[in-house]
Amino acid sequence: MQKLVAILLSPFAFLYGIGVSLYQALFFSGIIKPVKFSFPVIAVGNLTIGGTGKSPHIEYLIRLLQDYIELAVLSRGYKRKTAGFLLLEEDTKVTDCGDEPKQIKLNFPDIPVAVSESRAIGIPRLLRNLPELKLILLDDAFQHLAVKPGLNILLTEYNKPFSNDYLLPSGRLREWRFGAARADCVIVTKCPDEVPDETIWRNKLHLKAHQKLFFSKIQYGNPYNVFAPEKQFILNPGLHITLISAIAQSSYLLNYLSSKVASVTDFNFEDHHYFTQIELSGILVKHQQISHPNKMLLTTQKDATRLTAFKDYFEANQIELYAIPIEVAFIDKFAFDQYIKNYLLEYKV
Numbered sequence: 001m002q003k004l005v006a007i008l009l010s011p012f013a014f015l016y017g018i019g020v021s022l023y024q025a026l027f028f029s030g031i032i033k034p035v036k037f038s039f040p041v042i043a044v045g046n047l048t049i050g051g052t053g054k055s056p057h058i059e060y061l062i063r064l065l066q067d068y069i070e071l072a073v074l075s076r077g078y079k080r081k082t083a084g085f086l087l088l089e090e091d092t093k094v095t096d097c098g099d100e101p102k103q104i105k106l107n108f109p110d111i112p113v114a115v116s117e118s119r120a121i122g123i124p125r126l127l128r129n130l131p132e133l134k135l136i137l138l139d140d141a142f143q144h145l146a147v148k149p150g151l152n153i154l155l156t157e158y159n160k161p162f163s164n165d166y167l168l169p170s171g172r173l174r175e176w177r178f179g180a181a182r183a184d185c186v187i188v189t190k191c192p193d194e195v196p197d198e199t200i201w202r203n204k205l206h207l208k209a210h211q212k213l214f215f216s217k218i219q220y221g222n223p224y225n226v227f228a229p230e231k232q233f234i235l236n237p238g239l240h241i242t243l244i245s246a247i248a249q250s251s252y253l254l255n256y257l258s259s260k261v262a263s264v265t266d267f268n269f270e271d272h273h274y275f276t277q278i279e280l281s282g283i284l285v286k287h288q289q290i291s292h293p294n295k296m297l298l299t300t301q302k303d304a305t306r307l308t309a310f311k312d313y314f315e316a317n318q319i320e321l322y323a324i325p326i327e328v329a330f331i332d333k334f335a336f337d338q339y340i341k342n343y344l345l346e347y348k349v
Contacts, residue, residue, distance in 0.1 A: 006170040013170040020175045027145040034148040035120045040135045043149035045142025047162040048172040051248030052155035053189045055100045056328045074122045075101045075139040077115030079272045085116040085125040094305045102305040120146040154183035158191045185212035214336045221325035226304045235260040240295040242287040246273035
C-alpha cells in the first residue's frame with residue numbers, strides 16, 4: 001500500500017524535487033555564496049522530515065564537549081510564534097522559541113541556546129552577545145545551505161534509512177537522496193542492541209570513502225515529575241501508563257514502554273503539536289477511568305515543554321504528570337568521541 005501511494009504521488013514529488021534542485025543550484029553554482037566562519041561549526045541534520053533524533057544527538061555533543069570548550073546551540077525554533085534572533089533564558093516561553101530549543105535549555109541551563117530562521121544571521125548575533133564562544137552546534141541545519149559548516153553530520157534511522165525513502169509527498173525526504181554526499185559523517189540512529197554490519201550499511205547508504213559511519217541507539221531514563229523533577233519513578237510490570245505524545249516516530253517509545261509495564265493507553269498527536277485544554281480534559285477523563293491504583297500519566301521531555309503551560313490545570317485535578325528522558329549511546333563511543341575531538345583539535349580555517 002505504501003509503495004502504491006508513493007507511485008500515485010510521484011508526479012508531485014518530482015515537482016517538489018525540481019523546486020529543491022533549483023534552490024540548491026543557487027548555492028552550488030556560486031550565484032549565492034554560503035558563509036563560512038573562522039571557527040568550528042558543527043551541523044546536525046537529516047534528509048527526512050523528522051524522527052531521527054537530532055536534538056538528543058545535539059545533547060550528546062554538549063555532554064561530550066561542554067567541559068572543554070565554550071559552545072552554544074543555534075536552532076531554527078520550529079513552530080515558534082516569534083521571528084528573528086532570540087537568545088533563550090531559562091524562563092523563555094516555549095511558544096517564543098520552539099519545544100526542542102526549550103528542552104535543550106532546560107537540560108543545560110548554563111549552555112547558550114538561540115533560535116534564528118537564518119543561521120547566517122544567527123551565528124554573528126550569537127558571537128556579538130557571547131564573543132568567548134569557540135564552537136557552535138547547528139540543530140537541524142543540513143538543508144540550510146547559506147552556512148557552510150566545518151563538520152556536517154547526517155542522521156538516518158535504522159528502520160527507515162534515507163536510501164529506502166522517497167521525496168515528499170511520496171515519502172519523507174526533504175531533498176534527493178544524493179544530498180547525503182554533503183555529509184562528512186553519517187550516523188545510523190535508533191539501532192537495535194546487535195552491532196550492525198558496517199560494510200552492509202556503507203553499501204546500503206552509498207557512502208563515499210571519506211564519509212565516516214557511526215551507529216547509535218536510544219536509552220531511556222527513569223520518569224520524573226514534570227513539576228517536581230526531584231521526584232522520580234521506576235517503571236514496573238504492574239504499572240498502567242497513559243501516554244501523551246506529539247513526536248515523530250513514537251513507536252520506539254511505545255515498544256520500550258510495552259516491554260516494561262502492564263499496559264499503555266496512547267494518545268498521539270502530530271509532531272510539535274500545541275495541546276489545548278479540551279484535548280487534555282478528554283485524556284484526563286480516560287486516565288481517571290483506569291481503576292488500577294498503580295497508574296501514571298506520562299509524556300516525553302519534548303512534549304513536557306508544551307504541557308507545562310497547563311500546570312494549574314493538572315494541579316487542580318490532582319494529577320501528577322511525568323516525563324521520560326531520552327539520551328543516545330554510540331555503539332562505538334570511543335571512535336565517535338575521538339572523531340569529534342580530532343575535528344576540533346585539527347581545525348583549520
